[in-house]
Amino acid sequence: MFSPEFLLTSLVVALIPGTGAIYTISTGLFHGPRASLAAALGCTAGIVPHLLASVLGLSFILHMSATVFQGLKFAGAAYLLYLAWATWNDKGALKFDSASPEQGFWRIAGKAVLLNLLNPKLTLFFFAFLPHFIAADVASSATQFVLLSLVFMAITLAVFAVYGLLASTIRQQVARSPRIVGWLRRSFAAAFAALSVQLALTDR
Template sequence: MISVEFLITSLVVVLVPGTGAIYTVSIGLAQGRSASTYAALGCTAGIVPHLLATVLGLAAVMHTSAMAFQVLKYAGVAYLFYIAFATWRDKSAFSVDSSAAGTTSAGRLIGKAFVLNILNPKLTIFFLAFLPQFVEPGAERPLLQLLGLSAVFMAMTFAVFAVYGLVAHAFRRRVVESAAVQRRLRYGFAAAFAGLGAKLAFTGK
């Protein structure tokens, strides 16, 4: 059974801006509504392996294995810095009228967002600590409950990220019609991704 406490807690967790939310907003501003939806879909898909790891008990291995955590962590750090560098370099990223603004394929947008979340080891640890709290004590089928909780969390993640993207799209032309604003947004999002990478690098288990 999905409790009200689980829904409220999950909503609060999903609403807190993180790597996926920042990426979705940046895509919404740069490429519009459809692209931000693909980004939200990729970010949601990126949490599936972490949820499966929790449900199948593999998260316990990562929790006890410093090596596994560190390898995944630094892969995530490297990818965040790559995204930061790519955002900083792409001068057409936030140009509404740029011929290149809408050329990124759906598959590529989903893929980048998927990798962004799958390389965050904190998600596995988070789900290991978070989901079991909402499984009914003495439940006959705890695995089914975990799967149900995971499905609801994924649906909420996609819905919230999609809304973030829609809001970014709504302000797109007003915000980025100025070349100076485009440049500031590009540097700002690049700094945000670099900051997230630095934060992850100094994060322990």
């Protein structure tokens, strides 16, 4: 079921630095390893509604309805712009408190869930990508679809967690230079803004 081609393709897709990866990396860099894991979990959990939509065939409706697609697309673009604005205006210094409050963990995870939830391209991605790896002789294609999706989510979680943890390892070095901190904040803000424009200009 889980062919080497599927596993390799899923890994390549997860490694491509998209919205979720950038959010996880920036979170790990500015808030530490625990926060980066919250971001990775949230981004992965945000895939679940798109998976369910694909299994239930709602992606077909999403593809056919320009109004629904446009609404989700611009909501996602607006949220990315909000993240860009918040990142740009965050003037706080880096803190190294390993005992972050629980609400901080869940707040970061919630933002990550919303980030992927408002990206209609994910539903279409599942609907277009996964069927290529479903065997024709399988009795329940829906079951195999779900299993493939879960493996893809596990790969995504692992890649994002590594991204975030690697970013968190250089926090001490980055914190010594306020100029580097400011440059990184502006860079991540610009990346979120660019992703917002890219999403807004995306056609079905």
